[in-house]
Amino acid sequence: xxxxxxxxxxxxxxxxxxxxPARDDGxxxxxxARPVLRERGQREVFCGLTGIIWLHRKIQDAFFIIVGSRTCxxxxxxxxxxxxxxxxxxxxxxxxDRDLAGLADANxxxxxVVDRLLARRPDVKAVFLVGSCPSEVIKLDxxxxxxxxxxxxxxxxxxxAYSGSGIETTFTQGEDACLTALVRDMPVAPADAPPSLxxxxxxxxxxxxxxxxxxxxxxxxPVAFLPARRARDLPAVGPNTRLLLAQPFLADTVRALExxxxxxxxxxxxxxxxxTSAWFEAAAAEFGIAxxxxxxxxxxxxxxxxxxxxxxxxxxxGKSIFFFxxxxxxxxxxxxxxxxxxxxxxxxxxxxxxGTHLARDLALLPAETRLSEGQDVERQLDxxxxxxxxxxxxxxxxxxxxxxxxxxTKWAIELVFSPIHGFEQAADLAGLFARPLARRGLLxx
Amino acid sequence: MQLxxxxxxxxxHVGALRVATGMRxxxxxxHAPQGDTYADLLFTMIERRNARPPVTYTTFQARDLGGxxxxxFKQAAHDAYARFKPEAIIVGASCTAELLQDDPGGxxxxxxxxxxxxxxxxxxxxxxESWGASETFLALVRALADRSLTxxxxxxxxxxxxxxxxxxxxxxHRDDVAEITRLxxxxxxxxxxxxPMGASPRDLVRLGAADFNVVLYPETGEAAARWLExxxxxxxxxxxxxxxxxTCDFVRAVAAITGADADAFLAGPRARLPWYSRxxxxxxxxxxxxxxxxxxxxxxxxxxxxxxxxxxxxVGLGAYxxxxxxxxxxxxxxYGLTALITDDHMDVEAAIAELQPELVLxxxxxxxxxxxxxxxxxxxxxxxxxxDFPARYSPVMGFEGANVLFDTLVHPxxxxxxxxxLAMFRDDFEFHDGAGPSHLAALTPxxxxxxxxxxxxxxxxxxxxxxxxxxxxxxxAIVWTAPAEKExxxxxxxxxxxxxxxxxxxxxxxxxxxxxxxxxxxxKAHFAR
Numbered sequence: 001x002x003x004x005x006x007x008x009x010x011x012x013x014x015x016x017x018x019x020x021p022a023r024d025d026g027x028x029x030x031x032x033a034r035p036v037l038r039e040r041g042q043r044e045v046f047c048g049l050t051g052i053i054w055l056h057r058k059i060q061d062a063f064f065i066i067v068g069s070r071t072c073x074x075x076x077x078x079x080x081x082x083x084x085x086x087x088x089x090x091x092x093x094x095x096x097d098r099d100l101a102g103l104a105d106a107n108x109x110x111x112x113v114v115d116r117l118l119a120r121r122p123d124v125k126a127v128f129l130v131g132s133c134p135s136e137v138i139k140l141d142x143x144x145x146x147x148x149x150x151x152x153x154x155x156x157x158x159x160x161a162y163s164g165s166g167i168e169t170t171f172t173q174g175e176d177a178c179l180t181a182l183v184r185d186m187p188v189a190p191a192d193a194p195p196s197l198x199x200x201x202x203x204x205x206x207x208x209x210x211x212x213x214x215x216x217x218x219x220x221x222p223v224a225f226l227p228a229r230r231a232r233d234l235p236a237v238g239p240n241t242r243l244l245l246a247q248p249f250l251a252d253t254v255r256a257l258e259x260x261x262x263x264x265x266x267x268x269x270x271x272x273x274x275x276t277s278a279w280f281e282a283a284a285a286e287f288g289i290a291x292x293x294x295x296x297x298x299x300x301x302x303x304x305x306x307x308x309x310x311x312x313x314x315x316x317x318g319k320s321i322f323f324f325x326x327x328x329x330x331x332x333x334x335x336x337x338x339x340x341x342x343x344x345x346x347x348x349x350x351x352x353x354x355g356t357h358l359a360r361d362l363a364l365l366p367a368e369t370r371l372s373e374g375q376d377v378e379r380q381l382d383x384x385x386x387x388x389x390x391x392x393x394x395x396x397x398x399x400x401x402x403x404x405x406x407x408x409t410k411w412a413i414e415l416v417f418s419p420i421h422g423f424e425q426a427a428d429l430a431g432l433f434a435r436p437l438a439r440r441g442l443l444x445x
Numbered sequence: 446m447q448l449x450x451x452x453x454x455x456x457x458h459v460g461a462l463r464v465a466t467g468m469r470x471x472x473x474x475x476h477a478p479q480g481d482t483y484a485d486l487l488f489t490m491i492e493r494r495n496a497r498p499p500v501t502y503t504t505f506q507a508r509d510l511g512g513x514x515x516x517x518f519k520q521a522a523h524d525a526y527a528r529f530k531p532e533a534i535i536v537g538a539s540c541t542a543e544l545l546q547d548d549p550g551g552x553x554x555x556x557x558x559x560x561x562x563x564x565x566x567x568x569x570x571x572x573x574e575s576w577g578a579s580e581t582f583l584a585l586v587r588a589l590a591d592r593s594l595t596x597x598x599x600x601x602x603x604x605x606x607x608x609x610x611x612x613x614x615x616x617x618h619r620d621d622v623a624e625i626t627r628l629x630x631x632x633x634x635x636x637x638x639x640x641p642m643g644a645s646p647r648d649l650v651r652l653g654a655a656d657f658n659v660v661l662y663p664e665t666g667e668a669a670a671r672w673l674e675x676x677x678x679x680x681x682x683x684x685x686x687x688x689x690x691x692t693c694d695f696v697r698a699v700a701a702i703t704g705a706d707a708d709a710f711l712a713g714p715r716a717r718l719p720w721y722s723r724x725x726x727x728x729x730x731x732x733x734x735x736x737x738x739x740x741x742x743x744x745x746x747x748x749x750x751x752x753x754x755x756x757x758x759x760v761g762l763g764a765y766x767x768x769x770x771x772x773x774x775x776x777x778x779x780y781g782l783t784a785l786i787t788d789d790h791m792d793v794e795a796a797i798a799e800l801q802p803e804l805v806l807x808x809x810x811x812x813x814x815x816x817x818x819x820x821x822x823x824x825x826x827x828x829x830x831x832x833d834f835p836a837r838y839s840p841v842m843g844f845e846g847a848n849v850l851f852d853t854l855v856h857p858x859x860x861x862x863x864x865x866x867l868a869m870f871r872d873d874f875e876f877h878d879g880a881g882p883s884h885l886a887a888l889t890p891x892x893x894x895x896x897x898x899x900x901x902x903x904x905x906x907x908x909x910x911x912x913x914x915x916x917x918x919x920x921x922a923i924v925w926t927a928p929a930e931k932e933x934x935x936x937x938x939x940x941x942x943x944x945x946x947x948x949x950x951x952x953x954x955x956x957x958x959x960x961x962x963x964x965x966x967x968x969k970a971h972f973a974r
Contacts, residue, residue: 042521043504047480065448069540069569074455075483091450097570099446100544109446117448133478133541136507166480167507167541378528397485397497404495 034362034371036353041376044397045326045351046079047166048174049132053080054417055178055227056089058202061125062231063117064090066164067110067142068132089124091117095134106140107148114149118157125156126231128178131163158185158231170351172249172327172416175202179226179253182234183260189238197223197283198235198262200254201247204419205229211246211270211422214280217297220287226253237262244283246270246421248361249328251354268360269332270421271429272340273305278360301423309340312430315437317342322389324398325349325375326412332361333393333415333429334369341430345369346387349380391437408436451810453765453788453828457567458539459484460577464585464665465535466498466613467642471585472531473500474522476514476542476549491831492614501525503542515547522553526560533589533646534558535581537565561646563588573788575664575740575766578612582641583668589646592676594653604656604703605635606682607673610666611642616743616827618642620840621661625686628843629659632699632710641665653677657702661685661842663742664766687746689718689754689847716844718851722754730855734943736761736802738785738793738811739826741769743841745776747806747825750850752780757854760800761785763793765808790814801942804858809833819938821857825850859937923952924959932962947972 049072052064066072073092080088093113099106114127127149129142146161153159162181164174179200189196197220199211208225215223224235235241239261243254248269258264267282268275277298284294321343323330330350337343345365353373355362362371372380377398384392385405392402392409399409410433420429458475465473466488475481482502488494503521505514522536536549550564563584567577596605608625611618622643626636637655638648658673658681660666670681680702686695693711700707714720721727735757737748741764751757763785764773770786777784785796794814797805805815805822809830815822824833825841840846841853925933936944944965951968952960 041504041524042482042502043479044482044485045479046483047478049480050483067446070449070452070454070456070573071458071481071540071569073449073452074459075480077451078455078487079483088450091448093446093448095446095570097568100570106446113446113448133480134544137510137541137544165507166478167505167510170479378524395486396490397482398489400489400493400495401497 034365034367037370037372039372039374039376039379042378043170043351043375044324044377044395045375046171046395047075047133048164048169048171048177049075049130049166050079050171051164051174051178052076052090052130054202055175058229059126059227059231060229061123062089062128063121063124063126064128064130065113065117066090066092066130066132067135067140068092068095068130069134070094072132072134089121095138100138106138107145110145111149111152114153114159118153125158127153127157127159128181129159129161130174130178131161131165133165133167136163136165136167160185170325172247172329173252173352175247176250176252179250180256182227182231183237183253183256186234186260187236188260189236189241191239193236193238193240194222195240195242195287196235197221197242197244197287198237198257199223199225200243200245200250200257202227203246203421207419207421207425210424214297214301215283218280218284218287218289218294220283220289239263242283242286244279245357247329248332248354248358249352251352251357254357264357266360268335268364269358271332272336272426273302273309273423274340275332275336275361276305276421276423276426277302305423305426306340308427309430312427312434313341315434316430318344319390319437320344320346320387321391321393321433322346322384322387323348323350324377324380324384324392324394324412325351325372326393326395327416328352328354329415330393331358331365331371335361335364336426336429337433338366338369339364340426341433343391343433346389347372347380347383349373349375351375391433393433408440410436447789449789451790453790453808453810454574455484456540456569457572457574457577457580458537458565458569459487460574460579460612460665461535461537461565461567461581462488462498462500463574463578463612463614464581464641465500466494467611467615467618468499468640468644468646470532470645470647471499472525472529472534473498474518474525474534474536474549474553475500475502475539476518476537476545476547477502477504477539478541479504479506481539481541487614491829492834493831494613498613499529499531501529505542505545510545514542514545515552518547518549518552519556522549522556522558526556526558531560531646533561533563533585535563535565535585537567538569540569543569561588573766576768578641578665579668582609582612582665583672585641585646585649586652586669586672589649590652590673590676591650592653594651595677596654596656599656603633603635605637605654606699607652607655607658607679608636608639609658609660609670609673609681610662610664611639612662612665613642614827614829615642615662615665616740616825616829616833617839617841617846618662619834620838621842621846623838624840624843624845625659625661628686628692628696629699632696632703632705634699634703640669653679655679657681659699663769664740685742685746686842687743687846688750688850689716689844690749691746692716692843692847716847718754718844718847721848721851722756727755727855730858731756733757733804733858734760734800734802735804735806736797736800736811737825738763738765738805738807740764741766741773743826745773747850747854748776748780750847751806751854754847755851755854757804760802761796763787763796794818801940801946803940803943804854806854818942821859823853823857825853923949923957926959926961929961929965932965944969 131142142161146159149159160181162177237260241262243262243264265282265286268278270276270279328350330348334345334348347370349372392407393412402409419425465471488498503517536553553562611622658670660670660683673679682698684695686692697707735751737744744764748762752759759780762777765788774784790810805811806825808826812822948968
């Protein structure tokens with residue numbers, strides 16, 4: 001389809017245009033002064049509570065108690081289909097009228113809920129009290145509740161708190177808030193500790209294991225992952241801790257770790273052959289590994305990824321794509337699709353654009369790609385229809401209606417719930433974008 | 446503060462959304478924070494609707510709280526009208542916005558929009574989804590129905606009725622409406638307005654012009670029907686036509702209003718269910734112990750179908766919507782039971798584990814419970830799942846609905862002679878009860894564990910809490926001898942749990958310390974029905 005990106009008529013939009021935040025790390029990539037369309041209005045995105053869906057599978061000894069309303073409980077079961085689990089390790093403490101009458105009551109109620117849960121689930125070693133919109137609005141202090149409950153249940157059970165409320169967090173920002181809470185409990189690494197690497201962001205176990213093997217082969221170590229599979233396995237953090245982001249949505253986690261002396265390694269995000277290569281190379285450079293050795297270790301995986309991407313490239317090359325905001329993964333994914341598969345990103349929407357962490361990825365996006373942050377879904381739908389992209393990446397609420405209008409869509413949520421990082425998953429990631437188009441070609445109905 | 450792993454009903458504003466989404470030409474402006482838009486996917490994914498629900502969410506954020514959330518609401522309502530040009534607007538608050546006390550009704554009225562604006566007052570911390578739908582529909586009817594209307598003179602025309610209650614995301618509402626519309630037509634009655642689903646605000650204006658009302662779903666339609674009865678003196682038919690007997694009763698109730706000859710109408714064969722149930726192949730259904738749970742309307746109706754039309758024995762009856770607890774209790778008493786009124790699925794699971802029925806008729810949650818307890822199950826009630834919107838025509842109301850129910854209730858069971866063969870050759874290495882009914886796909890916990898919505902968890906690795914079935918604890922005090930344990934294993938799995946419990950109860954009542962083969966058969970004789 002030969003539809004170029006719709007011309008930016010930014011003045012007519014409600015949103016404001018601003019320069020992307022200035023880069024602050026003085027790296028070699030030329031900083032592109034790229035306009036960002038910032039909008040606010042109706043957002044068709046999940047709140048941060050939904051992060052619990054993958055966090056409770058990742059952190060296997062943790063239980064998540066949402067302190068919220070019936071809406072929160074309904075959201076979780078609708079978004080996650082929790083009936084798949086006999087008894088999931090998350091639940092909602094539903095605030096009722098009588099809890100709203102007085103906060104002291106709410107705290108007593110919460111203590112009772114936690115006590116009952118721990119009596120029934122002795123396997124649980126960490127409890128997260130997760131704030132919601134209503135708990136934030138009535139100013140229920142969950143941090144204090146967590147301290148009180150921790151004092152009561154330590155050393156058996158650690159109780160932590162964070163907010164996944166929709167008034168503060170969008171979808172993946174819930175994980176950011178959860179990890180930030182964990183950072184507070186991380187032990188202090190001494191100033192003379194040897195350099196260590198901390199990889200940030202929940203990864204499927206298979207990917208984590210692959211990455212661990214590659215770091216071993218490169219000679220980088222010790223390596224820890226946050227979150228770990230056990231909530232109690234928290235690595236120490238100090239001035240010799242180096243941070244490598246596997247996910248782009250961890251602004252607060254990084255800030256909390258930097259406050260404790262850790263430093264972030266600037267890198268592309270590990271999507272595709274190019275991104276994964278650059279990600280490992282950046283870490284290797286930080287740890288002073290010889291480039292020749294790095295090349296020896298990475299070349300087989302990178303070549304395998306490139307070969308595996310070929311079929312998808314034949315399907316996707318030249319196709320235009322439009323991202324609605326969802327997970328903050330949009331900019332690095334658009335970079336991958338554009339650079340390695342020849343797709344043409346028309347608009348890359350993201351709930352929140354972290355200019356510094358994403359600087360390298362943003363620099364590699366085509367100049368004509370429109371970046372948008374936040375959302376006014378009606379206006380964005382107007383732009384999407386006008387652009388008539390070959391593929392739309394959007395949430396579950398928009399996908400079928402857009403399909404019915406004749407557009408081809410990819411559910412954004414699958415990008416969060418599938419192993420997509422690293423060399424070995426590069427083709428799987430490409431396949432997620434190729435499949436809707438292939439299906440449309442197959443069907444004769 | 447109740448800890449809920451799962452809920453049978455959403456918040457009341459989701460009920461309002463089901464009304465708005467079912468209707469045409471209505472728009473809902475909902476004061477709500479980011480994230481509440483998840484409700485859209487209920488309609489676009491589970492029900493596979495091809496359009497977005499007609500709702501605008503104000504999407505306020507933390508930084509707005511100290512500022513002007515009311516202004517945000519007014520802007521959203523203004524923009525929604527300008528963009529969608531609805532015939533009428535409903536306005537309300539979700540749970541968080543309710544705490545802000547911005548008064549969406551007053552704010553919307555101040556905008557002076559050129560269409561009716563109907564405020565909804567749905568207390569999120571007290572009420573639930575069905576109540577929200579019912580209340581929303583009632584508010585719309587009260588606000589829009591033209592009170593000056595009366596039905597035209599009856600002479601020389603067919604009678605008309607309104608079908609009340611169907612909504613978006615309703616359990617089989619789409620096909621029930623088609624089936625009952627056809628049935629009424631055969632009875633000489635034209636459906637004037639089906640509402641909320643399919644109606645526009647303009648349609649609701651004319652509700653008073655129909656001769657009578659039919660309440661298909663009391664959970665969502667009864668409140669409006671009562672108001673219409675009071676306002677227009679419209680009689681209402683209140684028998685949900687679910688099952689053959691109930692459908693016949695429904696026909697008689699309609700005929701009583703229209704003056705048609707119900708007996709003549711019902712004389713011919715209308716459904717296959719009666720013959721299928723009387724045919725000898727169905728003998729094996731006799732006395733199957735069945736547990737029924739769902740919304741009150743479907744649970745009560747299904748209990749009657751199970752007992753009167755399939756010859757099952759009802760061992761439990763319950764519902765999750767307390768608004769209709771009285772009706773469920775009355776129905777349960779008819780079968781000599783105490784109704785289970787709870788919205789905690791753990792209570793339901795405990796009841797099923799205790800009763801060890803041979804068949805469970807329930808919601809998607811009972812399907813999961815039954816799977817864990819290895820009991821056959823059929824889904825007969827909301828909350829809905831993508832599977833409850835089958836591509837084929839599949840009503841549960843009317844005569845075709847009765848046929849559908851025969852299939853639905855019989856299909857999960859081990860069939861006729863197969864059941865006997867399982868009992869005769871219990872140690873057959875291929876044809877053992879662990880293999881399950883031969884006409885059903887082999888189910889293992891991993892392949893059967895489908896999610897309610899199309900989301901996946903990142904790692905499919907089995908973890909401890911996936912497995913743990915909540916098996917009833919065995920009575921510790923009584924020991925089973927090895928031969929008795931072996932004999933018990935020869936009893937087909939679908940009655941084994943019951944046999945174990947009965948035998949233990951029998952032994953306990955007699956103060957026996959151990960159970961041998963003799964005890965097992967003594968107990969069998971004692972509890973023989």
